[in-house]
Amino acid sequence: STLDRSSAASDVYKRQVQTDENGKAELEFFNSDAITSFKIIAEGISYNGIVGRQEKVYATKKLLNVDFKSPNYMALEDIVILPVSINNESNSPIEAVIEIILPEHLKFADTFEKAITVDAHSSVLKNVNVIPVKKADRTTITINVNSEEFEDTVKKDITILSPYYPTETSISGSNSQIFEFDINSIVDGSLDAEFNIYTDVVGDVMNGIEALIREPHGCFEQTSSSTYPNIMVLQYLKEAGKNNKDIEAKALNYIKKGYDRLISFETKEGGFEWFGNTPPHETLTAYGILEFTEMKSVYDGVDQKMIDRTVDWLMKQRDGKGGFNKSKKGYDSFASSPVDIANIYIIYALSEAGIDVDINLEYETAFNNAVKTNDAYKIALMALASKNLKRTDNYNVLTSKLHALISEYGFDALPVKHTITRSYGDAKNIETLAFTLLALMEEKNVNQVLIAEGIEHLVSKRKNNRFGSTQSTAMALKALIEYTKAHKQKIITANESIELVLNGFSITQQLNITSEGKITLKNLESYLKKGQQHIKVKFSNQEIKFPYSLTVQWDSYVPDTSPDNPISLDTQIQSQTFNVGDNVSMTIDTKNTKSEGVGMVTTVIGIPSGTTAQPWQLKKLLEEEKVAYYEVFDNYLVFYWRSFKPLETKSLRLDLKADIAGEYQAPASAAYLYYGDDYKTWVKGLSLIHI
Secondary structure (H helix, E strand, O other), X not given: OXXXXXXXXXXXXXXXXXXXXXXXXXXXXXXXXXXXXXEEEEEEEOOOOOEEEEXXXXXXXXXXXXXXXXXXXXXXXXXXXXXXXXXXXXXOOEEEEEEEEOOOOEEEOOOOOOEEEEOOOEEEEEEEEEEEXXXXXXXXXXXXXXXXXXXXXXXXXXXXXXXXEEEEEEEEEOOOEEEEEEEOOEOOOOOEEEEEEOOOHHHHHHHXXXXXXXXXXXXXXXXXXXXHHHHHHHHHHHHHOOOOHHHHHHHHHHHHHHHHHHHHHEOOOOOEOXXXXXXXXXXXXXXXXXXXXXXXXXXXXXXXXXXXXXXXXXXXXXXXXXOEOOOOOOOXXXXXXXXXXXXXXXXXXXXXXXXXXXXXXXXXXXHHHHHOOOOHHHHHHHHHHHHHOOOHHHHHHHHHHHHHHHHHHOHHHOOOOOOOOOOOOHHHHHHHHHHHHHHHOOOOOOOHHHHHHHHXXXXXXXXXXXXXXXXXXXXXXXXXXXXXXXXOOOOOOOOOEEEEEEOOEEEEEEOXXXXXXXXXXXXXXXHOOOEEEEXXXXXXXXXXXXXXXXXXXXXXXXXXXXXXXXXXXXXXXXXXXXXXXXXXXXXXXXXEOOOOOEEEEEEEEEOOOOEEOOHHHHHHHHHOOOOOEEEEEOOEEEEEEEEEOOOOEEEEEEEEEEOOOEEEEOOOEEEEEHHHOOOOEEEOOOEEEEO
16 A cells, blocks of 8 residues: 555544444445554444444554654755664564655665565664755655565655755836846755736735745734735725636635634734734734725625624723823834824724724824824825825825925835834835825826836835735735726737846747736746846837836855844754754744844744654743744744843743754744844754764
């Protein structure tokens, strides 16, 4: 038989089994191929109402069977010692031959004897050394054992990661343009390049969603921001009268999964919090109300009672002075944003969701705050709220201020102190620009030239299929969808094309509308080289242009650590040598190097292959509030903290369980502000050697 013994559990349910006059019955079922014991339970009721129940344990075995242990994840150039066990359950010795079939991603470190003799009722253990040589999302190791009478096969899937530093760069735009950038310190075979032309905003949005989903996504806002754009996609397709069943099914599936996860963050007091703990966050709850209300228009699984009680909870947080009481728990993003921004955001979210509540006092207070400032973020949010609440005069006053700010500072330097998420770097500018464009697109006489320039600038900020952090990406996608709604889809004739020139090599692609909303050119890495790249993008018709992006990814020998990241990271292992069964002591020190508090810090810690984190210990970290949340993401442990005090260091100690012998190099680890994840601190992955 052939099986994957990593998931060998069996659940079989038979109903309406009828016994004969002697109370006996026969039934058949398919059993797992696992070589283990099983429990069968029979429950029934007699003709006269007597209930009966019996349990019996039975075991399966094969007279000759093979099994082996392997890490679920390996890193390139590890030496993994696979323990292969061949068992003879018969009454006589068996002579057999082992065959190990490795995928192209692995090679043998040395030779091994294939012919074996296994005595009766005994087993033979062979250690086989393999080395990962090529990355793989999923690949399979197959081991066969054959004798004259018996045979057995076992397969196990593994993922192969890189221990080096993941590095990305990208270019984007919507006009014919020339670009130059550098690619250095490339690990051989790691370079990958892809060019996308977005002929419909659906393609743009779905690419952004998939980029968000690839990232760790442990909290309410992260899940929200990767779910929200799917709602926008379905709304857009519905309003535009477009029929795209594949995209609709994909978006709806993301929404269903996102909704199930989001409602788990509702606190026992009402409202929502980053990780579902108390106290709830007022501004985060307002964001949830907005999303759930819009979600209800495209997904009938949304619980209206949940929305109603969430609105009721938020309304009870009004302070009677024109604002909302605000959680002071930590410095984390929504909670650490200044009170005036929090109040303005809540008014915007409630008005955007169309919630029928009396917020006149809160609106007037927020408007008076925004109109006295030159902060584009505050002004844009209140302009949108004014439009939603039909305060036309106030809306006009605020949009006039936005026009003046654009004239003075341009789109790239709109003045903003803080966003609701306390975004950092490009993410802060993108979030502000997106809300500014959304506000200006509501004007009675829209300045189409200005909006087009703003959208062009927004598109140019795309990096690696994202627009900064989760919140800035979600808002940028919202602005792109609203812009597309107001403009008819461009008509493409048969002669229109785009030319991509990579270091002198020309590729011409015919432009056409696809069901995915994009045209993708893959495997372009062969046209790139080490050092400086010269890239040219040219549309054949300058009137028919579309957003595009070239994304280049590679593994680097040198960390791409940003000097602008205030978070430092240090990881240590007490001893680099181990025996199978040992606890490997690991320490993680994360520090805020700034003299002011910061919020929502994330570390992504690479774990050496052959070791596993112990669930009880991770749970204990939560119980002792040493971390706000954790998740396991591929071969990484991801830790979240709501806040760091000025110059604070947070230390964790883990005991990794050493399960499989070998020589291992963990993937590189990183630390960063979640809403400034363009700026990361990287450290080399830790090494372990079996004694």
